[in-house]
Amino acid sequence: MIEVKGLIRCYGDIKAVNGVSFEVKDDEILGLLGPNGAGKTTVISMICGLLKPDGGDILFDGKSVVKEPMILKRIMGVVPQEIALYPTLTARENLNFWGRMYGLSGKTLNQRINSVLDIMGLSDRADDRIDKYSGGMKRRINIAAALLHDPRLLIMDEPTVGIDPQSRNHILETTKRLNQQGMTIIYTSHYMEEVEYLCDRVAIMDHGRFIAMGTKDELRAMVGSIDRVIIELVMDGQSLYDVLKALDFVRNVSVNEMSLEVLMCDAKAHLVELISSITGHGGDIVSVKVEEPNLESVFLHLTGRNLRD
Numbered sequence: 662m663i664e665v666k667g668l669i670r671c672y673g674d675i676k677a678v679n680g681v682s683f684e685v686k687d688d689e690i691l692g693l694l695g696p697n698g699a700g701k702t703t704v705i706s707m708i709c710g711l712l713k714p715d716g717g718d719i720l721f722d723g724k725s726v727v728k729e730p731m732i733l734k735r736i737m738g739v740v741p742q743e744i745a746l747y748p749t750l751t752a753r754e755n756l757n758f759w760g761r762m763y764g765l766s767g768k769t770l771n772q773r774i775n776s777v778l779d780i781m782g783l784s785d786r787a788d789d790r791i792d793k794y795s796g797g798m799k800r801r802i803n804i805a806a807a808l809l810h811d812p813r814l815l816i817m818d819e820p821t822v823g824i825d826p827q828s829r830n831h832i833l834e835t836t837k838r839l840n841q842q843g844m845t846i847i848y849t850s851h852y853m854e855e856v857e858y859l860c861d862r863v864a865i866m867d868h869g870r871f872i873a874m875g876t877k878d879e880l881r882a883m884v885g886s887i888d889r890v891i892i893e894l895v896m897d898g899q900s901l902y903d904v905l906k907a908l909d910f911v912r913n914v915s916v917n918e919m920s921l922e923v924l925m926c927d928a929k930a931h932l933v934e935l936i937s938s939i940t941g942h943g944g945d946i947v948s949v950k951v952e953e954p955n956l957e958s959v960f961l962h963l964t965g966r967n968l969r970d
Contacts, residue, residue: 662687662721662814662845663708663733669716670703677703679869680717685814685847690840692860693849694956699866701849702742705818708847709739738812742819744799745806748792752783752802755791756809763810770809777805780839782831797828804832808839815839816847821855833858853957865960872963877956884954884962887912888928892921892939893947904942908935913961924958 663685670678678700685691693701706712708719710730719726721733746755753774760770778784781801791799800820807815817836821829836859840846850856856863857877864874873880892898898921905914905923910931915922921939925931928951939946954962 663726664720665704665708665717666720667717668704668707668714668719670700670707670712671715676869678707678714681866681869681871682717683864683871683874685845686862688840688843688845689861690836690846690848690859692856692863693847693866694851694853694856694863694960695866696851699851700869701851701866702818703869704866705816705847705849708733709737709816710734733814736813738807738810738815740804740807740815740817740820742822744803746791746799746802749790751788751790752778752794752805753787755802756806759806760809765809773809773811777808780808780835781805795825795828797824797831800824800828800832804835812844814845814847818849819851820848821850821852853955853960857956863956865956865963867960867964873959880956880959881954884924884958887924887926887954887958887962889952889954889958890921890923890925890928890932890935891950891952892923893949894919894921895945895947896943898944901939901942901944904938905935908938911935915961922957922961924954924962 665681665683668678668681669676681704693704695701703712707714710726714727724732726733756774756777757770760773765773778787781804783798783801786798791802794802804820821832833855836846836848848856848859862874862876863880864871866872873883897918898916901921902914902916905911910926911923912926913924923935925935936946936949
């Protein structure tokens with residue numbers, strides 16, 4: 662559907678996006694995963710036509726979106742990171758306004774408003790003002806507005822930031838269902854578990870570049886025959902960082918307050934030695950869990966830091 666070729670965007674001397682290239686296939690969910698400040702929103706803003714690239718191009722059906730932004734805007738819905746709603750209007754009034762901006766009117770508009778309210782599970786709160794909504798409900802109506810014109814492509818920029826678990830689960834399940842019904846989706850997040858659950862392919866961003874891209878299995882294969890060991894402690898694990906990094910079978914260590922995440926070769930052969938090193942240096946272990954590498958492990962393997970550092 663979309664081909665992104667060598668996108669560059671600078672802010673002064675800083676290259677927020679530095680030569681990013683990728684394709685978006687019909688009917689897939691493509692995840693853009695990376696820490697805050699990686700450049701995800703800047704990439705999305707250029708695809709949406711909100712920012713002009715300093716270099717590169719975006720092609721839709723072979724035509725330049727940079728030169729002709731309306732060719733993509735007509736079939737695209739955008740869920741921005743910030744809530745784009747009028748707080749003193751009701752949900753229905755907001756949707757009526759945005760529907761008219763899409764060129765909808767009359768019976769068609771009313772049908773679409775009822776449809777998207779039902780999709781987002783908020784039909785019973787349609788006539789309540791937005792400023793009476795919880796954060797999660799605002800996020801859901803924000804998505805409903807992007808669905809009014811039944812777009813072929815839906816772009817979702819960190820749609821679950823700062824919301825309750827119930828609304829988050831509803832958004833994830835709705836996103837998956839929309840894709841199963843044929844909608845192509847670009848989904849940005851710094852929540853690894855969301856991207857791992859939703860996406861067919863994943864592009865991992867850091868410092869304005871793509872450092873890896875592929876299916877989840879392809880990305881996990883980049884870590885190779887490395888196991889992920891999660892160790893819960895009754896203490897802050899920072900004092901153990903240098904001790905574990907010095908072990909020749911340890912590839913990386915991440916400290917998260919009362920736990921350690923260790924990427925290591927052949928946990929079956931070396932786990933006893935790892936535990937002995939921890940306890941021998943004052944570490945008090947609560948539990949040890951060995952797992953397959955996940956996307957967080959891939960990012961840690963490639964960059965030496967966690968997605969949320």
